[in-house]
Every structure is written in structure tokens, then in C-alpha cells.
Amino acid sequence: MSEYQMIINGEKVSADEHFPVLNPATETVIAQCPQATSGHLDAAVDAARQAFPAWRDMSDSARAERVHAIGAALASHADELAQLLVQEQGKPMGGFAGLGAQFEMGGTVAWCHATADLTLPVDIIQDNDEARIEVHRKPLGVVASITPWNYPLLIAIWHTMPALRSGNTVVIKPSEFTPLTTLRAAEIINELLPPGVFNIVTGDGSLGAAMTSHPGIDKIVFTGSTPTGKKIMQGASGNLKRLTLELGGNDAAIVLPDVDVAAVAPKIFATALINNGQTCAALKRLYVHEAVYDELCQALAGIAASVKTGPGDGEVDFGPVQNKPQFDKVCAIAADAKASGARILTGGEPLPGPGYFFPVTIVADIDEGTRLVREEPFGPILPVLKFSDVEDALRRANDSTNGLGGSVWSSDIEAATRLASRLECGTAWVNNHAMIQPDAPFGGVKESGFGVEFGRYGLEEYTSIQTLQVSKV
């Protein structure tokens, strides 16, 4: 069995204690991972602080080159890293609509290069006989990244490449459920960087909490659940850490009566079930006009009946739910939906073990007050709700403490765009959902968090403003 090591100040570091990492398809232990102590965290933060001035003062183009080089190095290890993702995360290599481990690797490499190409030009506010006033973007210092288990590598890259690109140094802690791909990627990344610029420590939520309150860390970028996001916000107040919080979502989609059901059904299915439903911005509540309700339910159930759920190293569309607590939550939410009298069109019961397998479950005629509608299930289960009045659908869609994404589906693009702009969410799509790209900002409103990632807006979050005023009189 492989034993993994952390990287602190460019050196591989072990620990006295380890925790097991499971393959969710077999429930067997695939690796032992070091449990960082507070001493390891202090050493990692110290190393990042020591490395910061030289990294900050390096030329902008030199830093861009390093981030490009990281993209190229990860690409050259794509097969190995994708295999690790399959083993620890459970997702298939290819998967439904090609959205499996290879897709995560492709995104990882693409995001590195796109981030390398970003710039933060100086903004000239005034340049006349009296003064020249410039606005500069300065790196913050040490950025700590805390990541979840659904896209372990891609989210690590989303957090850390803009941090490096803008001149910060990094301490990253991956999820204790999926640390392996990030540990291996950190090794590859470290070959290209000065010691201390990119450090990785591993452990559970208590290590995350220690990072949150650590006085040597200047910013936390966190992707994970809303309850953890709230704890991070509390813990970060000690030294007024900057925060980017990408939290849970319960995205609604509104399907208007003029859609071509046969055309939209596969796209709706793919964006709801992406990564087995374990995607923050997946479509999670589907509001369908009564005129097309039965036809769309039938089309979605037809696709669900045709897909295969099984171990990710086989020819399957979907793998297991990633971990036992999440699996138990999906089972409980499905049982609650069934007990509420909702119509289970496909699935509904866990598959026989071993492994945390739950089939794609489409649920019709479900009440608004059920757990499946109110909570984020984060699994392969989709409620389909009926409406007759568009304003009522909009009110129900917006009746959520979350506000990550939302969508409207229609053949009348103008009407759909007007309606989409009234959704209370960070990204509103028309005739699509869950589509993100490296140059368009992505983030939540309400309890889905604050701050954005990607593109220039995302890069700015890793900096503070310095106004430079040169008097000429």
C-alpha cells in the first residue's frame, strides 16, 4: 500500500500518525496519509512566509511562465493523476457525457494555462500637472487553500494557481476523503517552484480550523459546505484574513412551456447528474411548466434507465457516492422523498454493496417542503416540480438560502434571459446549467458564499489595492 508524504519547504515530510484513505467503490483502504500536527502547520506557514518576498518580487512574466510550466507538467502526468482520481474519488475515467476523471484533468490543465495568461494591469486614475495616481494590485502574502472531495485536483488548481500567479505563496489542505491526487500533484508542482512557495499539509477539519485561525495566514480560499464556511468566517477574524468562500448550492432551473423536450432533456440530465450530482453548481431543483411536465419527466426517466452506475474503473456512466456520510445522507433524503408520497420514477434505493452506490433517481410530484427540495442532496437524485404560473416558479426558485447558480430553459431567448436575470444567484444560465469557464467569474450569493473565482475578477481576490499618488506640484 502506498504511503504518502506532505511537502513543507520543498521537502517531503512524514508524520507519526496517519489516517486511511478508502476507495469508495470497494470500501478498501488504498493508502495511508500523514496526519499533520500543529507543528507541521506552523512549519508550512513559516516556509510560505519566508518564500513570499522573493516570489512576490519575481517578475510578472517569470511567474506566468512557472504557472504555464505547472500546467504542462500536470498534463504530462495526466494518466497517473486521472487513475488516482478514479481510485480515491470514485468517478469513472470517461463517464457520462465525458465528464469523468479525464474531464477533471483536462480542466486542471486548461485552468493552469488560462490563469497563467491573466494580467492585473496598473490602473491610471489621474495623470496631469498636479499628480499621477495609479492603482496597483499587491499580493496578500500566505494564502491557505482548503478543498472538498468532489473535484479534488481541479478545485486545488482553481485555488492555488491564481494565488501563485499574483505573487502569493501557498499552504493547501485537501479533503481528508481525497488527499492523494493533490499530494501527488503537489510533488510535481514543487519540482518547478522555489522551496516554500507551495506547501501541502493533510488532515481533517481540525487542521482546517487551525489554518483558519493561524496568525501567519493572510487569506483563506475555501470550497465546501455552508456550515463549514460559517465556521471559517468566524475563525478568520483574529487577523482579519481575506476570504473567498465557495459554498453549497441548491440551484433551481425553470423550464418554460415552449421548450423542445427531446432536445433539452439530455442537457438537463447531464447538468443535474454531473459528477454523480456531487457538483456545487449542478442543477438540483427542476421546475417544469405543466404543459411539458409529463413529457420531460418521461424523457429524464428514460435516460436514467439507460445509464450504468458501478466501479469507476469499469465501463460505467457514474461511480459511487464519494464517502459514507454523504452516501447515508443521499439514502436518507431518498427515503424521506419516498415517505412523503412523491413518485420515484427511477432508482430510489441504494445498490447492493460493497461500495457507496446509489442509482440515478428521478423524483416527480414532490412537495416543496421535503428534504430533497429544501436541502442540497449532493448525490444522484433530482426532484422534478410542476408549475403553472411563471412568477410562482420564480418565487419558488428564489425561495432558498442558497444562491450559487440558476437557469431558464426556453426557445424564446429574450424572455428566458429576462427571467434568468431575476434569479437570485451568482451565475444565471439560459438553456444550460453548471457551465463554467476560466475567464468568466464564478461565485455565490446569499449562503452560497462570497467572492468569485476565475478570470480577472477572480485574480483580484488574491490581491489588495495600493493607491500610489505622486504629487507633481
Ligand code: NAD
Ligand atoms: P466540507 O465543508 O465538509 O469540507 C470541505 C473541507 O473543509 C475539507 O477539507 C474539510 O476537512 C475542511 N473542514 C471541515 N471542517 C472544517 C473547519 N471547521 N474549519 C476549516 N476547515 C474545515 O465540504 P465537503 O463535504 O468536502 O464538500 C461538499 C460541499 O462543498 C457541498 O456543500 C458543495 O456544494 C460544496 N461545494 C461548493 C463548491 C463551490 O464552488 N461553491 C464546489 C464544490 C463543492
